[in-house]
Amino acid sequence: MSLLEVDDVVVQFGGVTAVNHASFAAHAGRITGLIGPNGAGKTTCFNVISGLQRPTRGKVRFDGRGVTRLPVHRRSKRGMGRTFQRLEAFGSLSVRENVRVAFDIHRGPIGWIRPSSADVDALLERVGIASYAGERADSIPTGTARLLELARCLAGQPKLLLLDEPSSGLDETETDAFGELLQELAAEGRAILMVEHDMDLVMGVCDDIHVLDFGSVIASGPPSLIRSDPAVQQAYLGYSDVEDAADSADSADSADDPATVTQVLPVVHEEVR
Amino acid sequence: MTTFLAFTVFGLFSGAAYAIAASGLVLTYTTTRVFNIAHGALGMVMSFVFWDFSVRQGLPTWLALVLVLLVVAPATGWLLQRFVTRGLGEGPVSVALVVTVGLLVGCIGFATQIWPPEARSVLPFFPTTSFEVGGVIITGHQLLTIVLSAATALGLYLLLNRTRIGTAMRASVDNPELLRLFGGKPDTAAALSWAIGVALAALAGVLLVSQVGLDYYALTLLVINAYAAAMLGRLKSLPMTFAGAMALGLATSYASGYLPTDGLLNSVRNVIPALFLFLVIVLMPQAQLRIGQVKGIVSAPLPSMTKSVGWGAALLLVVALLAGSFADSDLLLVGTAATYAMVMLSLVLLTGYGGHVSLAQLTFAGVGALAYAKLDEPNLYGLALSALIAAGVGALVALPVLRLTGLYLALSTMAFAYLMDKMVFQAEFAFGFNGTLPAERMSVLGTSITSTGGYVMLMAVFFVLTALALLLLRRGPVGRLLIAMRDSPAACGTLGLDLRWFRVALFGLSAGMAGLAGALYAGLRQTIGAADFQFFNSLPLLLLAVVFGVTSVTGATLGGIGLMLLPVMQSDHPGIAGLIFAVIGFGAVAAGRDPNGLANQLFRVGRLAETRLLPQVRERLPRLPERGEVDAPAEAVVPGLADQRPDSRPDSRKVPAHVAP
Numbered sequence: 001m002s003l004l005e006v007d008d009v010v011v012q013f014g015g016v017t018a019v020n021h022a023s024f025a026a027h028a029g030r031i032t033g034l035i036g037p038n039g040a041g042k043t044t045c046f047n048v049i050s051g052l053q054r055p056t057r058g059k060v061r062f063d064g065r066g067v068t069r070l071p072v073h074r075r076s077k078r079g080m081g082r083t084f085q086r087l088e089a090f091g092s093l094s095v096r097e098n099v100r101v102a103f104d105i106h107r108g109p110i111g112w113i114r115p116s117s118a119d120v121d122a123l124l125e126r127v128g129i130a131s132y133a134g135e136r137a138d139s140i141p142t143g144t145a146r147l148l149e150l151a152r153c154l155a156g157q158p159k160l161l162l163l164d165e166p167s168s169g170l171d172e173t174e175t176d177a178f179g180e181l182l183q184e185l186a187a188e189g190r191a192i193l194m195v196e197h198d199m200d201l202v203m204g205v206c207d208d209i210h211v212l213d214f215g216s217v218i219a220s221g222p223p224s225l226i227r228s229d230p231a232v233q234q235a236y237l238g239y240s241d242v243e244d245a246a247d248s249a250d251s252a253d254s255a256d257d258p259a260t261v262t263q264v265l266p267v268v269h270e271e272v273r
Numbered sequence: 274m275t276t277f278l279a280f281t282v283f284g285l286f287s288g289a290a291y292a293i294a295a296s297g298l299v300l301t302y303t304t305t306r307v308f309n310i311a312h313g314a315l316g317m318v319m320s321f322v323f324w325d326f327s328v329r330q331g332l333p334t335w336l337a338l339v340l341v342l343l344v345v346a347p348a349t350g351w352l353l354q355r356f357v358t359r360g361l362g363e364g365p366v367s368v369a370l371v372v373t374v375g376l377l378v379g380c381i382g383f384a385t386q387i388w389p390p391e392a393r394s395v396l397p398f399f400p401t402t403s404f405e406v407g408g409v410i411i412t413g414h415q416l417l418t419i420v421l422s423a424a425t426a427l428g429l430y431l432l433l434n435r436t437r438i439g440t441a442m443r444a445s446v447d448n449p450e451l452l453r454l455f456g457g458k459p460d461t462a463a464a465l466s467w468a469i470g471v472a473l474a475a476l477a478g479v480l481l482v483s484q485v486g487l488d489y490y491a492l493t494l495l496v497i498n499a500y501a502a503a504m505l506g507r508l509k510s511l512p513m514t515f516a517g518a519m520a521l522g523l524a525t526s527y528a529s530g531y532l533p534t535d536g537l538l539n540s541v542r543n544v545i546p547a548l549f550l551f552l553v554i555v556l557m558p559q560a561q562l563r564i565g566q567v568k569g570i571v572s573a574p575l576p577s578m579t580k581s582v583g584w585g586a587a588l589l590l591v592v593a594l595l596a597g598s599f600a601d602s603d604l605l606l607v608g609t610a611a612t613y614a615m616v617m618l619s620l621v622l623l624t625g626y627g628g629h630v631s632l633a634q635l636t637f638a639g640v641g642a643l644a645y646a647k648l649d650e651p652n653l654y655g656l657a658l659s660a661l662i663a664a665g666v667g668a669l670v671a672l673p674v675l676r677l678t679g680l681y682l683a684l685s686t687m688a689f690a691y692l693m694d695k696m697v698f699q700a701e702f703a704f705g706f707n708g709t710l711p712a713e714r715m716s717v718l719g720t721s722i723t724s725t726g727g728y729v730m731l732m733a734v735f736f737v738l739t740a741l742a743l744l745l746l747r748r749g750p751v752g753r754l755l756i757a758m759r760d761s762p763a764a765c766g767t768l769g770l771d772l773r774w775f776r777v778a779l780f781g782l783s784a785g786m787a788g789l790a791g792a793l794y795a796g797l798r799q800t801i802g803a804a805d806f807q808f809f810n811s812l813p814l815l816l817l818a819v820v821f822g823v824t825s826v827t828g829a830t831l832g833g834i835g836l837m838l839l840p841v842m843q844s845d846h847p848g849i850a851g852l853i854f855a856v857i858g859f860g861a862v863a864a865g866r867d868p869n870g871l872a873n874q875l876f877r878v879g880r881l882a883e884t885r886l887l888p889q890v891r892e893r894l895p896r897l898p899e900r901g902e903v904d905a906p907a908e909a910v911v912p913g914l915a916d917q918r919p920d921s922r923p924d925s926r927k928v929p930a931h932v933a934p
Contacts, residue, residue, distance in 0.1 A: 072763075073766050073767075073769050073770055073771045073772070076768060077769050084763070091760050092760055093757060097753055101754060104754060105754070109750075152768065
């Protein structure tokens with residue numbers, strides 16, 4: 001049985017449909033990739049799953065129970081963890097303190113008595129950012145900050161990891177190491193759902209892939225099938241080869257990129273500070 | 274029936290004026306994301322300018338009107354956007370709030386300075402024209418107001434939907450960067466919206482002034498009505514804003530006509546807008562967590578505990594010396610400073626660490642004082658209970674707005690403070706109308722402290738203890754969580770923190786600290802009344818806390834002394850009373866972006882002394898065991914402290930590690 005089921009989810013912002021009847025699943029012990037062109041609704045899907053965005057229609061089931069109306073923090077308690085495409089590190093705390101906060105939240109006031117330093121250091125070691133431990137989180141490189149977000153998530157021992165473009169900002173060697181880390185994490189029994197533009201990484205580590213285009217799932221299956229799917233090639237702007245498309249998507253991928261921004265825009269519009 | 278119609282006409286007239294003001298507020302907010310608390314204050318200043326032109330200088334009314342509405346007000350708005358509020362919308366909400374509160378206080382100071390208090394009046398427009406409809410008289414002025422409000426609605430609709438710049442204005446709220454990318458000019462749109470916004474505030478002020486009178490405060494606070502109306506439209510929808518304004522105008526008018534003139538219900542009539550605002554905020558739908566990093570968050574300095582204790586002891590010594598040498602009247606001032614400093618400590622927790630703004634901190638102190646006087650238990654038990662009651666009230670204020678964040682929380686504290694001031698504190702069961710209550714000085718563990726010197730010393734001890742507790746809190750898990758919540762609420766949520774209850778607890782704790790200060794103050798003064806805790810005084814309190822540094826205990830101490838000196842200076846030099854206010858207000862506008870405030874400059878000097886002078890002094894001393902050799906083992910004894918050492922963080926080098934309590 002799948003750990004996470006997204007069932008017929010629709011998200012509308014005013015007249016714009018960001019997610020259009022999307023259904024997909026993620027399984028324990030497997031890495032699931034969520035790919036698609038910019039603006040396809042991937043991050044919006046993540047927001048729906050983690051509870052930051054209420055869907056217009058549809059359901060999210062996690063660990064056998066419906067969580068569609070559950071607040072963000074309760075989903076986390078049930079075992080969801082996520083990272084953000086636009087970094088959400090605690091900028092004025094050190095890298096080590098960032099992870100300590102995660103432990104503090106996870107363990108609750110009674111757990112504060114138990115010192116967490118050793119656990120924190122072990123976790124920083126594991127994701128490979130121990131050398132940054134003392135630095136302020138807003139002063140470290142983007143790739144490192146993404147790993148920090150992953151470490152922070154892992155402190156809560158999640159069953160499901162939602163990783164939003166985790167490898168952007170990492171160089172090739174780092175990406176390889178990161179791929180291995182992901183496979184280790186999955187082998188320990190976690191479900192990993194990952195939005196990612198690096199097609200080498202996606203094709204290399206994912207067990208299942210779902211392709212989103214204009215908010216709809218247009219293809220699902222193992223990497224070998226996705227690679228040759230004509231609908232997927234069409235979605236990547238007529239490129240005959242998915243990997244070429246991914247390269248172009250990668251280079252266009254930045255916060256100022258209009259397509260990315262339009263995808264995030266309606267969220268900004270709705271929020272109330 | 275005729276009376277009913279008369280009240281309806283009056284309600285529609287005031288509703289129309291509120292609608293004009295509220296639509297200006299919505300326009301500036303939607304375009305620039307800055308909620309202008311000073312909207313009413315700007316309208317007030319513009320009404321004074323109008324009076325100056327038309328009455329004092331004797332210009333024709335139409336010319337004065339044209340000058341104010343089409344020249345002075347838009348120019349003011351344009352300048353404000355250019356030099357004051359630009360970029361504020363992308364920063365933390367607390368900064369924008371503090372800056373606009375500063376603007377409000379600055380406007381009041383400015384008006385008081387330029388136009389000192391005297392009897393002034395402005396005639397309504399068309400004073401001789403009136404119409405009779407169904408036995409009810411509608412004055413020309415009332416009709417004009419209603420027509421102008423409809424014209425405003427139409428004009429704004431056309432501007433926003435039918436013009437290029439209007440589209441840019443609607444777009445720039447979502448993403449100014451994107452707008453720039455597509456060739457739009459977000460700055461022009463922002464400046465235009467502020468120009469129009471202030472012009473609308475001026476129009477509302479000029480229309481209301483003949484009714485309300487030229488008063489620094491009445492017109493400024495009338496804007497609460499505008500907030501309330503704008504809130505109904507969730508600061509977005511102009512039609513809802515107009516509907517809200519009309520409903521509010523009618524409700525206020527009917528209340529003044531039909532509510533009984535005695536008892537609690539009588540006081541309700543003054544607070545209908547605040548009640549309305551509170552209700553609307555409570556009924557607002559759930560806010561979504563903000564994703565995306567907030568720009569311009571400043572981290573608070575964190576002193577070492579040894580230094581904190583040292584400075585605390587030094588402060589106690591100074592107070593002890595003062596207590597021995599000062600006359601009682603001067604000691605009362607020292608005690609007042611200690612009270613304000615303690616209230617500001619509660620703001621260090623709430624604003625400096627937590628990033629929330631409260632405009633009711635003095636009201637919470639009042640709750641503590643009221644509880645202390647009513648309990649009549651002048652001992653530690655009564656003190657603790659008073660603080661607890663204040664904490665409970667603080668949590669209750671935060672509770673209904675649990676689902677909302679930042680701005681709405683701050684506005685609900687403002688509504689709460691207004692309600693308490695006008696309704697509860699003045700009620701029979703509290704201080705009574707213009708009344709006071711006696712309060713006894715407390716005894717500590719059986720020893721009663723009756724002398725003013727001893728009592729002031731006791732207050733200083735409480736201040737130092739609270740400050741140390743606060744610093745301990747900041748170093749521990751709670752402090753880390755507070756900073757984390759301020760830096761990224763969305764990440765805290767996805768990590769499993771229930772932000773809502775955490776926020777309620779934070780508000781409660783902060784209100785409790787203020788309540789403790791209030792209870793001690795009651796004992797100090799021995800008589801206490803509503804006048805000591807006026808709603809408006811929470812604003813300069815907040816501003817001074819920010820100017821002196823709302824992130825440090827040093828800032829709170831200096832701010833407390835500053836606020837205590839304020840009335841002293843005003844009574845010593847009545848000629849510049851307004852100027853002092855203006856300096857504080859505009860000072861906060863200038864300093865609002867750096868909540869570390871003046872205290873930070875002090876730290877900088879201290880750091881300089883430490884890095885430049887200390888080594889020189891040390892060189893000349895005979896060589897003793899190095900400091901490091903002594904310090905290092907001492908720190909290893911405390912587990913988990915090593916990683917919080919200020920020196921281990923790159924930024925803290927900018928902020929030296931010592932803070933005087």
